[in-house]
Amino acid sequence: MTEPVSSQSLVIDNIGLLVTNDPALGRGPLGIVSNASVVIVDGKVASVGPAGAVADQCIDADQACVLPGFVDSHTHLVFAGDRSEEFTARMAGSPYDGGGIRTTTYATRNTPTDELDRLVRLRLLEAHRAGTTTIEIKSGYGLNVADEARSLQIAKAHTPESTFLGAHLLPAEFEGRSDDYIHLVCGEMLHAAAPNAKWVDAFCETGAFDVDQCQAVLDAGRAAGLGLRLHGNQLGHGPGVQLAVECGCASVDHCTYLTDHDIAALAGSDTVATFLPAADFSTRQPYPDARRVIDAGVTVALASNCNPGSSYTTSISFCIALAVRDMHMTIDEAIQAVTVGGAAALRRDDVGRLTPGSAGHAVILDAPTYHHLAYRPGVPLIRHTIGPLGT
Amino acid sequence: MTEPVSSQSLVIDNIGLLVTNDPALGRGPLGIVSNASVVIVDGKVASVGPAGAVADQCIDADQACVLPGFVDSHTHLVFAGDRSEEFTARMAGSPYDGGGIRTTTYATRNTPTDELDRLVRLRLLEAHRAGTTTIEIKSGYGLNVADEARSLQIAKAHTPESTFLGAHLLPAEFEGRSDDYIHLVCGEMLHAAAPNAKWVDAFCETGAFDVDQCQAVLDAGRAAGLGLRLHGNQLGHGPGVQLAVECGCASVDHCTYLTDHDIAALAGSDTVATFLPAADFSTRQPYPDARRVIDAGVTVALASNCNPGSSYTTSISFCIALAVRDMHMTIDEAIQAVTVGGAAALRRDDVGRLTPGSAGHAVILDAPTYHHLAYRPGVPLIRHTIGPLGT
Numbered sequence: 001m002t003e004p005v006s007s008q009s010l011v012i013d014n015i016g017l018l019v020t021n022d023p024a025l026g027r028g029p030l031g032i033v034s035n036a037s038v039v040i041v042d043g044k045v046a047s048v049g050p051a052g053a054v055a056d057q058c059i060d061a062d063q064a065c066v067l068p069g070f071v072d073s074h075t076h077l078v079f080a081g082d083r084s085e086e087f088t089a090r091m092a093g094s095p096y097d098g099g100g101i102r103t104t105t106y107a108t109r110n111t112p113t114d115e116l117d118r119l120v121r122l123r124l125l126e127a128h129r130a131g132t133t134t135i136e137i138k139s140g141y142g143l144n145v146a147d148e149a150r151s152l153q154i155a156k157a158h159t160p161e162s163t164f165l166g167a168h169l170l171p172a173e174f175e176g177r178s179d180d181y182i183h184l185v186c187g188e189m190l191h192a193a194a195p196n197a198k199w200v201d202a203f204c205e206t207g208a209f210d211v212d213q214c215q216a217v218l219d220a221g222r223a224a225g226l227g228l229r230l231h232g233n234q235l236g237h238g239p240g241v242q243l244a245v246e247c248g249c250a251s252v253d254h255c256t257y258l259t260d261h262d263i264a265a266l267a268g269s270d271t272v273a274t275f276l277p278a279a280d281f282s283t284r285q286p287y288p289d290a291r292r293v294i295d296a297g298v299t300v301a302l303a304s305n306c307n308p309g310s311s312y313t314t315s316i317s318f319c320i321a322l323a324v325r326d327m328h329m330t331i332d333e334a335i336q337a338v339t340v341g342g343a344a345a346l347r348r349d350d351v352g353r354l355t356p357g358s359a360g361h362a363v364i365l366d367a368p369t370y371h372h373l374a375y376r377p378g379v380p381l382i383r384h385t386i387g388p389l390g391t
Numbered sequence: 392m393t394e395p396v397s398s399q400s401l402v403i404d405n406i407g408l409l410v411t412n413d414p415a416l417g418r419g420p421l422g423i424v425s426n427a428s429v430v431i432v433d434g435k436v437a438s439v440g441p442a443g444a445v446a447d448q449c450i451d452a453d454q455a456c457v458l459p460g461f462v463d464s465h466t467h468l469v470f471a472g473d474r475s476e477e478f479t480a481r482m483a484g485s486p487y488d489g490g491g492i493r494t495t496t497y498a499t500r501n502t503p504t505d506e507l508d509r510l511v512r513l514r515l516l517e518a519h520r521a522g523t524t525t526i527e528i529k530s531g532y533g534l535n536v537a538d539e540a541r542s543l544q545i546a547k548a549h550t551p552e553s554t555f556l557g558a559h560l561l562p563a564e565f566e567g568r569s570d571d572y573i574h575l576v577c578g579e580m581l582h583a584a585a586p587n588a589k590w591v592d593a594f595c596e597t598g599a600f601d602v603d604q605c606q607a608v609l610d611a612g613r614a615a616g617l618g619l620r621l622h623g624n625q626l627g628h629g630p631g632v633q634l635a636v637e638c639g640c641a642s643v644d645h646c647t648y649l650t651d652h653d654i655a656a657l658a659g660s661d662t663v664a665t666f667l668p669a670a671d672f673s674t675r676q677p678y679p680d681a682r683r684v685i686d687a688g689v690t691v692a693l694a695s696n697c698n699p700g701s702s703y704t705t706s707i708s709f710c711i712a713l714a715v716r717d718m719h720m721t722i723d724e725a726i727q728a729v730t731v732g733g734a735a736a737l738r739r740d741d742v743g744r745l746t747p748g749s750a751g752h753a754v755i756l757d758a759p760t761y762h763h764l765a766y767r768p769g770v771p772l773i774r775h776t777i778g779p780l781g782t
Contacts, residue, residue, distance in 0.1 A: 377669065
């Protein structure tokens with residue numbers, strides 16, 4: 001891992017193919033520049049130009065492809081325990097209903113803070129090696145006041161993009177009393193969580209929370225100064241997308257089951273549709289119809305949804321390969337979705353691009369073009385990740 | 392990469408979960424031993440026992456899972472050129488008909504031997520980092536006497552499992568004269584290739600070669616002392632599987648379109664059915680119905696089919712994840728298929744297992760169980776590969 005460069009200049013030189021994501025800097029929507037260099041000063045891009053720029057420190061890309069660091073806008077990294085046996089059972093035919101979240105909640109609550117933090121750091125290192133430089137981390141396996149607050153303290157220590165997801169699933173001790181639980185989430189739990197959260201999120205789905213409950217959580221979160229996001233429309237049609245758009249959520253995540261009305265609502269909004277194909281892979285669910293969403297003009301993101309139940313991967317490259325193969329996104333669209341798309345889902349414009357003034361976060365591939373991220377599935381193609389993770 | 396241990400003993404100690412593939416040594420068909428150690432002397436397994444064994448050199452597995460090194464029984468590593476644009480076009484809707492092989496043939500013929508060998512070595516290093524310790528390499532991008540012979544010289548320098556695949560596709564200069572080409576393959580080309588080949592293979596498919604042509608190639612290969620293998624039933628129903636069984640091929644590879652008669656023939660034979668799901672992924676073809684084949688009692692293997700056209704991956708872990716998710720193999724079946732299954736497809740019993748006397752080839756995972764190879768798709772979980780690649 002490269003430490004943040006401070007008061008020193010760094011040049012990534014001899015770049016065969018550079019994705020800037022700024023059409024003013026290069027070709028096409030990805031703003032592609034050939035034979036390029038990127039100079040980074042004090043952690044920010046100072047200039048993008050032809051190869052041969054000079055700086056205090058030089059990384060030779062050896063004609064490889066360089067991209068903005070990936071922005072993973074949806075993860076659940078704060079957890080303990082292992083659910084590989086549940087995964088194996090599901091692959092053998094048991095349905096996915098989210099119920100296993102309680103297994104993780106039990107393990108998370110019963111793990112000391114130091115150990116929980118160590119587990120998060122290991123996952124962050126893994127994500128960083130896989131090219132992620134900005135990451136959102138949700139709580140949601142504490143599901144009581146103390147453990148949600150603790151989860152957000154841990155998340156906040158690693159990233160500014162920390163999300164309070166008390167409304168992840170009903171904890172066992174509130175069985176049959178979901179309104180009581182939502183009352184707790186919107187009151188005492190939010191109060192304890194908010195100091196370490198930037199966002200509030202809720203799981204709007206049959207089996208999780210209904211639209212009124214989610215609305216209450218979003219309203220309370222907004223009142224506490226948090227930005228809004230929502231899980232919706234993963235397992236069937238439902239009101240999630242409409243709620244997200246009405247509330248002005250930055251993103252609504254999953255978006256597998258969408259009506260024309262949902263898509264029209266998204267297209268007329270600033271709400272990003274975030275796809276999580278690795279979850280569809282690991283739960284054998286259908287993939288979202290990305291073409292229909294993109295062709296309607298909706299801004300889309302792709303994220304890992306890293307969590308121990310439905311998507312235990314940190315690999316954005318894997319998400320790209322699935323998006324291209326199974327969701328019929330073009331590789332260019334997939335690259336945008338994991339960079340500027342992820343940034344838009346976090347309402348950020350300082351990451352996900354390599355333009356003067358933006359964060360100096362980049363990945364150098366073991367490949368001449370970014371097409372290889374889909375063309376070479378399963379192969380770890382991230383040679384070098386530049387920039388600290390989480391910022 | 393760990394060099395082969397010679398006249399020294401090595402212990403892999405503190406193994407949380409060891410897959411031996413010998414039911415006599417441990418639990419279930421995978422012969423699983425908990426809290427184990429494996430002692431390797433002169434490159435061969437000397438003993439399998441409880442943790443705490445002593446040797447000259449020690450690798451601490453730190454309670455991780457240890458498996459036999461993967462046996463990748465189907466690759467086409469000897470090639471030059473890049474076909475990522477063809478891949479991108481195919482993902483955008485162009486059909487896969489194998490025609491792009493000619494692009495690779497042109498590039499391969501026009502690449503100096505040193506450079507071609509360097510490319511093969513890079514791919515082998517990548518495969519080794521991904522856990523492969525035994526690998527088959529085919530020719531098939533030379534398609535003339537000199538370039539097929541050259542490809543096999545390169546392959547043979549890296550692995551004993553080298554395969555003459557002159558009958559890969561009709562080269563452009565033989566357009567309309569496929570029988571003439573097969574005559575060349577069976578005569579002068581085989582003569583030049585055989586000294587560096589262990590196996591002969593042919594592509595029995597509409598658009599490639601018909602059953603009589605493939606039969607001629609197999610007969611000529613056998614007469615030259617080579618073992619037999621076949622590509623068949625990839626793109627549609629056809630006579631490939633029946634031919635393979637009749638000729639006593641060690642393996643017939645792809646096996647996507649099988650009749651009941653094909654499956655019965657395989658079940659009554661020593662011919663392994665080798666699945667190549669990464670090719671189905673990258674060509675958006677249907678996956679084989681592995682359950683039907685396995686439930687009939689056929690021995691199956693999973694291999695990468697690493698090649699620049701239809702499957703540019705070296706990742707056996709990726710193949711395992713696809714086999715479990717999309718082919719409904721159990722994780723135990725998938726593990727067997729990439730170890731003892733691959734070995735059977737190469738008629739080997741010295742690799743693919745960790746039993747006294749077998750090769751000391753092992754992978755140490757960054758995971759407590761082998762389930763993680765499917766549970767954590769896209770994540771590079773091979774912490775350490777022990778044993779030289781290719782043997």
